[in-house]
Amino acid sequence: MNHASVLRPSRPAFGAVLFTIGVSCCFAIGAILAKLAYNAGSNPLTIVTVRTVAAFLWLVVLLSIARIPLRMPPPLRKRALLFGVLLVIQTLGLYIAVAEMAPPLALLTFCTNPMLIALVQAATGQEAMTWRKLTALLLAFGGLVLTLNTGSLQPTLTGVVAATIGSVAFTVMLVLTPRLFPQGDSRPRTAHMSGAASVVLIAACLLTGDVALPANTSGWIGFWGVCISFPLALTGLFMAIGKLGPSQASLLLNFEPVAVTLFSSVVLGQTLSGWQLLGGALVISAIVLIQWPQGRRARCADC
Numbered sequence: 001m002n003h004a005s006v007l008r009p010s011r012p013a014f015g016a017v018l019f020t021i022g023v024s025c026c027f028a029i030g031a032i033l034a035k036l037a038y039n040a041g042s043n044p045l046t047i048v049t050v051r052t053v054a055a056f057l058w059l060v061v062l063l064s065i066a067r068i069p070l071r072m073p074p075p076l077r078k079r080a081l082l083f084g085v086l087l088v089i090q091t092l093g094l095y096i097a098v099a100e101m102a103p104p105l106a107l108l109t110f111c112t113n114p115m116l117i118a119l120v121q122a123a124t125g126q127e128a129m130t131w132r133k134l135t136a137l138l139l140a141f142g143g144l145v146l147t148l149n150t151g152s153l154q155p156t157l158t159g160v161v162a163a164t165i166g167s168v169a170f171t172v173m174l175v176l177t178p179r180l181f182p183q184g185d186s187r188p189r190t191a192h193m194s195g196a197a198s199v200v201l202i203a204a205c206l207l208t209g210d211v212a213l214p215a216n217t218s219g220w221i222g223f224w225g226v227c228i229s230f231p232l233a234l235t236g237l238f239m240a241i242g243k244l245g246p247s248q249a250s251l252l253l254n255f256e257p258v259a260v261t262l263f264s265s266v267v268l269g270q271t272l273s274g275w276q277l278l279g280g281a282l283v284i285s286a287i288v289l290i291q292w293p294q295g296r297r298a299r300c301a302d303c
Helices: 014-039 045-064 073-100 103-110 115-122 131-148 157-180 187-208 217-244 245-266 276-290
Strands: 002-005 298-299
Touching: 002 115, 014 045, 014 073, 014 103, 014 217, 014 245, 045 073, 045 187, 045 217, 073 103, 073 187, 103 131, 103 157, 103 245, 103 276, 115 131, 115 157, 115 276, 131 276, 217 245, 245 276
Parallel strands: none
Antiparallel strands: 002 298
């Protein structure tokens, strides 16, 4: 007897869900720690440089322990090194935004990249612009307008532009990665990207002399905390993808703006207004809507 059955994505294990949300919180903590360092006199170039170098060294150690070779074929290595420049732009953009305005505003502006990806895919014919995607885009736009134009935590032009540039760079990385790199373990590629980014950032520090260290204890806690939180979050990201798959993991990682808002309120005393909270909820809802895995129909040929 022939019949059609609806197959939906399997429900992830509760422990894996909690672990992935914990990873998003770890990324969020990094933004708050960076703000502590900024408040104590440090700057984005310094923080991003030490964070990136720490991540590179951590990946090298991790790959060595796992006995995974760091080498890559020359064409792929060149692409990964070029992606390191995009990584610099993405990271600096986000951290300049965090330095210029409240972390929740910076993260909500930066996290529009899923919408940018949908627009790029629609423009290039990779995926059609469905009503679902269009609804998500309108929700995100309306939410961002509310978030950035209401409440006592006001954005700055520099912060919004920096977060947007970072989001665009991240979008380019995500769109080009499946086209330029084969599927497989992404850690060697990430190590090459982090290494290239480290070289660029260290050179920028040496050429500009724009290295600023924190001037008090809380600043140093933020400074070294970033060096610990980001490598741990990066490692957790790989584990989360292995447990849940890229789609479900990326969906749960969108908890980061929520975590940043909560941590900003507790640690920095920065609280979004009611309208800004509504705007943030709309942005996050749009991200969830555009990334939520859809069921698919599979037909049984003979039962």
